[in-house]
Amino acid sequence: MKNLIILGAGTAGTMMANHLRPKLKKSEWGITVVDQYKTHYYQPGFLFLPFDIYSEEQVKKIGRKFIPKGVKYVQKKIEQIFPEENRVQLEDETLDYDLLIIATGSKIAPEEVEGMKAENWLKNIFDFYTFEGALALRNKLREWEGGRMLVHLTEMPIKCPVAPLEFAFLADSYFKEKGIRDKVQITYVTPLSGAFTKETCSTALGYLLKEKNIGLEIDFAIESVDNENNLIIDYGGRKIPFDLLVTVPTNMGDEVIARSGLGDDLNFVPTDPHTLQSKHHENIFVIGDATDVPASKAGSVAHFEAETLTDNILLYIQNKPLKPEFDGHANCFIETGNNKALLIDFNYKQEPVAGTFPIPGLGPLKLLKESVLNHWGKLAFRWIYWNMLLKGRPIPLVSRNMSTKGKKI
Numbered sequence: 001m002k003n004l005i006i007l008g009a010g011t012a013g014t015m016m017a018n019h020l021r022p023k024l025k026k027s028e029w030g031i032t033v034v035d036q037y038k039t040h041y042y043q044p045g046f047l048f049l050p051f052d053i054y055s056e057e058q059v060k061k062i063g064r065k066f067i068p069k070g071v072k073y074v075q076k077k078i079e080q081i082f083p084e085e086n087r088v089q090l091e092d093e094t095l096d097y098d099l100l101i102i103a104t105g106s107k108i109a110p111e112e113v114e115g116m117k118a119e120n121w122l123k124n125i126f127d128f129y130t131f132e133g134a135l136a137l138r139n140k141l142r143e144w145e146g147g148r149m150l151v152h153l154t155e156m157p158i159k160c161p162v163a164p165l166e167f168a169f170l171a172d173s174y175f176k177e178k179g180i181r182d183k184v185q186i187t188y189v190t191p192l193s194g195a196f197t198k199e200t201c202s203t204a205l206g207y208l209l210k211e212k213n214i215g216l217e218i219d220f221a222i223e224s225v226d227n228e229n230n231l232i233i234d235y236g237g238r239k240i241p242f243d244l245l246v247t248v249p250t251n252m253g254d255e256v257i258a259r260s261g262l263g264d265d266l267n268f269v270p271t272d273p274h275t276l277q278s279k280h281h282e283n284i285f286v287i288g289d290a291t292d293v294p295a296s297k298a299g300s301v302a303h304f305e306a307e308t309l310t311d312n313i314l315l316y317i318q319n320k321p322l323k324p325e326f327d328g329h330a331n332c333f334i335e336t337g338n339n340k341a342l343l344i345d346f347n348y349k350q351e352p353v354a355g356t357f358p359i360p361g362l363g364p365l366k367l368l369k370e371s372v373l374n375h376w377g378k379l380a381f382r383w384i385y386w387n388m389l390l391k392g393r394p395i396p397l398v399s400r401n402m403s404t405k406g407k408k409i
């Protein structure tokens with residue numbers, strides 16, 4: 001009997017367990033999934049929690065429920081991976097593997113910036129990338145009467161790169177609805193030289209910032225937070241004052257990757273961008289936010305990767321050449337406030353462009369254009385996530401590789 005171990009039961013790890021169990025003979029392969037937590041969070045919902053659009057219950061479920069029968073679920077912390085010995089050390093036991101899938105994701109590291117996680121953390125400095133952060137921010141916003149709000153991005157890469165911009169747009173709508181928009185000054189602060197990483201999007205999104213009277217501070221490489229005077233300070237000495245700082249801190253892979261000597265500076269695992277095999281160990285594969293591939297860190301990317309990775313795991317087991325098939329495909333709804341959203345579809349080579357999705361020429365969703373239908377698409381995604389995506393069920397009309405049909409290239 002051989003052992004396949006999946007490290008992490010988040011979006012990617014859970015999908016891989018569901019894809020692989022029916023395809024690997026139970027008499028030949030045991031599958032074990034390891035995760036430290038009982039709860040599986042729907043992270044895209046953290047964007048909506050602070051604005052009371054989603055409740056706590058809508059974004060969390062028991063993780064084990066999504067692990068298929070015939071897969072062992074071990075709820076323990078992973079201490080170290082020993083790739084030369086094909087062994088994983090958990091808090092109080094050791095697991096041997098023949099094949100390993102690393103799906104340990106990424107998480108925020110506010111301690112990387114001096115003064116960020118200090119006396120004002122969760123008082124007037126918040127993140128919304130964790131359940132606890134989003135919830136604390138919701139409670140703060142419920143009672144906040146206005147002032148200077150900074151929506152801040154520390155550095156790239158981050159998961160869901162559009163989320164901080166979406167937060168700024170939703171904040172504009174939220175304060176309008178509360179009747180206090182005139183009392184809130186919203187500024188978007190980024191280390192990039194535009195509103196977003198992709199040029200076509202940056203233009204469209206920069207325009208929306210203007211339209212919504214949201215200030216934009218670019219090229220701001222943060223060095224520290226001054227908790228006494230409520231300032232963020234960059235390496236050039238530029239200072240921006242705030243009453244409420246909503247920040248997306250540095251995103252990093254888990255410390256287990258560093259402890260195991262498997263990661264880069266940010267603890268992301270060097271991974272072949274097309275086959276998803278580790279660059280250094282042939283019986284290790286990596287998926288989702290844990291990789292260093294130059295695709296977006298997004299659930300949609302993990303979903304497309306999972307299909308290629310399933311094929312490649314089966315090919316690897318049969319000693320056949322892997323398919324270099326993953327093209328960096330990402331598909332993201334961008335909430336723009338007022339019950340509207342944009343949709344973008346792109347890959348390693350192709351920037352987001354206008355067009356229709358998923359049916360060429362028909363849509364019904366429009367790319368790179370604000371619409372109410374896109375907003376409903378984003379909200380419907382929560383149902384798709386819990387009921388189809390995590391369970392590895394195919395989503396009709398959405399293919400793993402990006403199609404150029406229906407796009408104005």
Ligand SMILES: Cc1cc2nc3c(=O)[nH]c(=O)nc-3n(C[C@H](O)[C@H](O)[C@H](O)COP(=O)(O)OP(=O)(O)OC[C@H]3O[C@@H](n4cnc5c(N)ncnc54)[C@H](O)[C@@H]3O)c2cc1C
Nearest residue numbers: 008010011012036043044078105160254288289298299300
């Ligand atoms: C605010 C926000 C909005 C987002 N919006 C979108 C969106 O609109 N669309 C989209 O596609 N994506 C979105 N995302 C991104 C998406 O949620 C992630 O890209 C996706 O969850 C990545 O899946 P993953 O399996 O790689 O990592 P995760 O889902 O984070 O799972 C990693 C798992 O590994 C476990 N783990 C890590 N280290 C250890 C250890 N040492 N021991 C034991 N267990 C460990 C963790 O407990 C966790 O369960 C958003 C994310 C955030 C934060």
